[in-house]
Amino acid sequence: EVQLLESGGDLVQPGGSLRLSCAASGFSFGSHAMSWVRQAPGKGLEWVSGIGGSGDSTHYADSVKGRFTISRDNSKNTLYVQINSLRAEDTAVYYCARDGGYLVDTGRLDSWGQGSLVTVSS
């Protein structure tokens, strides 16, 4: 059974930094691209970032480019996102999701974690 478990969400002051983790199990982690998707309170889904199976290719939404860094450790079956210069509008539940293929180009996210809440407030 595919399992994705996010951690690292917290209350952070504006301008601060945070690293979210997503521990994966139940599948060949390195064979799948992965993405981060966020959802602000009461709002819709927003794709944030994706990374290919080897970690060589990374992609970002314009809204987070330059502040977010996605990475993965295939030896630990873990996905990460480093978030810097946090803003109030970054407040959201952050989901990690498995892509249907090796690259971030299948258009389908077939398994999701339960989410990790990031709150940016002073």
Added chain:
Amino acid sequence: QSALTQPASVSGSPGQSITISCTGTSSDVGSYNLVSWYQQHPGKAPKLMIYEATKRPSGISNRFSGSKSGNVASLTISGLQAEDEADYYCSSYASSTTYVFGTGTKVTVL
């Protein structure tokens, strides 16, 4: 990259069929058959319902079907059931911006 456009809400009675539209552009929905649909119940993670515009993952009821024509994709739920009440999001591969989601549709079972 702007979000794909969906109606804010759609409703129907049990047993009826409803259709949710998802309007994109020639840069996303119109250029690729890589449209997916997700169901999200309150407080839960999204769940993949349709991928590649028309395909159902294993375990998804055949009451859910997808289609696409030009820049518009659609999700149809037939034989509407109380458990189908949820938010639904479309998404599309969009090349340079990779993935883009729709604005979301709240489905209410009357």
